[in-house]
Amino acid sequence: MTMQIRPEIKQWLTDFSGCGGGNIGTKDKPSIWVCGLESSDNWTAENLNYNIYHEKWENNPNFGYEVVPSDRHYTSIFKLLNFVWGVNDCKDWWEFAQNHQIFVQDSQSPYYKMNLYPIASPEHDDNWNDGYGDVTGFKDKDDYYKACQEYRFPAMKQWVQTYSPQLVICLGKQSKGFFDMAFSDHDGDFHELQLDGNSVFYKQNNSGTFIVVLPFLTYTSHDSLWLYGVFLRGLLASKS
Numbered sequence: 001m002t003m004q005i006r007p008e009i010k011q012w013l014t015d016f017s018g019c020g021g022g023n024i025g026t027k028d029k030p031s032i033w034v035c036g037l038e039s040s041d042n043w044t045a046e047n048l049n050y051n052i053y054h055e056k057w058e059n060n061p062n063f064g065y066e067v068v069p070s071d072r073h074y075t076s077i078f079k080l081l082n083f084v085w086g087v088n089d090c091k092d093w094w095e096f097a098q099n100h101q102i103f104v105q106d107s108q109s110p111y112y113k114m115n116l117y118p119i120a121s122p123e124h125d126d127n128w129n130d131g132y133g134d135v136t137g138f139k140d141k142d143d144y145y146k147a148c149q150e151y152r153f154p155a156m157k158q159w160v161q162t163y164s165p166q167l168v169i170c171l172g173k174q175s176k177g178f179f180d181m182a183f184s185d186h187d188g189d190f191h192e193l194q195l196d197g198n199s200v201f202y203k204q205n206n207s208g209t210f211i212v213v214l215p216f217l218t219y220t221s222h223d224s225l226w227l228y229g230v231f232l233r234g235l236l237a238s239k240s
Contacts, residue, residue, distance in 0.1 A: 018118030021064030045131025083229020
């Protein structure tokens with residue numbers, strides 16, 4: 001049964017809300033997408049209300065940060081992308097991020113940041129901020145997640161078809177099934193690979209896009225980031 005939600009909520013869920021932005025790419029110049037679960041900001045009900053009802057959501061992905069984000073959550077992402085690029089020493093990772101203007105609006109470098117869920121919250125549990133229910137019409141976080149599965153994930157799958165990323169790097173192994181729902185164009189299983197004692201899951205869409213699910217990167221060691229980067233570099237090389 002289809003979940004009945006407010007039209008404004010449907011528009012918000014199926015748009016690029018919750019994404020950090022950058023260069024989403026095209027079929028001729030495909031990008032690398034990095035997808036987390038949700039933003040590390042912490043919204044009040046007032047913040048959420050503004051984001052849903054007062055932001056202009058027009059299915060336009062052309063936005064991003066004004067400057068390269070320096071939040072600690074991005075440090076490991078930039079180091080990983082540096083390794084994917086082909087560097088084996090990440091000491092210059094910040095220079096790499098600055099030179100490529102990663103996730104910055106109108107950047108010409110092929111990187112785009114998004115999140116599986118649009119509400120900004122650092123708590124990945126069942127907490128539901130007071131007032132969120134009034135703003136969204138969802139009685140709890142479980143209802144919100146179900147709506148994302150029903151409305152948002154098919155929209156994200158359409159993004160893959162439209163923009164044809166060469167690679168989607170998904171962060172959070174526990175959400176592998178949800179990343180699959182959002183980005184995969186077939187029902188085939190993920191392959192599993194052990195890298196530095198950690199499971200990495202990957203598959204390739206019929207369209208050619210690679211979907212890779214990694215552990216959260218915030219406290220990942222240098223050696224693991226390097227192994228992930230070399231592996232991803234190899235996947236991309238296998239396409240050419």
